[in-house]
Amino acid sequence: MTIYETSQQYIDMRGIHFNGRVLDIGGGGEGIIGLLSGDNVVAIDTRKDELEEAPDCGLKIIMDACDLKFLDQAFAHVTCFFSLMYMDDEQVKKCLAEASRVLKGGGLLWIWDSTIPSGLTEDAFVTQLKIQICDERVVTTGYGVGYKRSQSIAWIQTLCENAGFVIEEANASGEVFFLRVKKGND
Secondary structure, rough: OOEEEEEEEEEOOOOOOOOOEEEEEEEOOHHHHHHHHHHHHEEOOHHHHHHHHOOOOEEEOOOOOOOOOOOOEEEEEEEEEEOHOOOEEEEEEHHHHHHHHEEEEEEEEEEEEEEEEOOOOEEEEEEEEEEEEEEEEEEEOOOEEEEOEEEEEEHHHHHHHHHHEEEEEEEEOOEEEEEEEEEEEO
């Protein structure tokens, strides 16, 4: 098996603060958003083992991001921390539509993810990360996928705009990117 592996990418989460309830899509594994916001987080993942691995904080539910079982406008924030890369094109579109549905008017969708180049010939893509949670805590990890779908900040930004979001912040650095988008007031 051949692997395309990024150099270690640095993400500084120290300035990230959420007011209100947070839905963390793909919140299993390291549970980065849970580490930031504790009991305000509802982490969902399709894999039970990933949720079991996540820190013991907030609420953990096995659920598909393309078919959220929450009421409309239930969350102030929705996060996707390196989770869109695991979805195919249609799943990403459905996930963004569902995120919009469950966000309150004026709510924020926060996206951190990988830039995946087109035309990869390797069997897998892996992003290596060093994540600064707070001054005392750094998480070193990697996220990988075994299929060849390219992904860019421009593509995700367009999908967010098509889903009715307004771009508040868009940054690409190295082989990762960050988007913060706002849902209009209903």
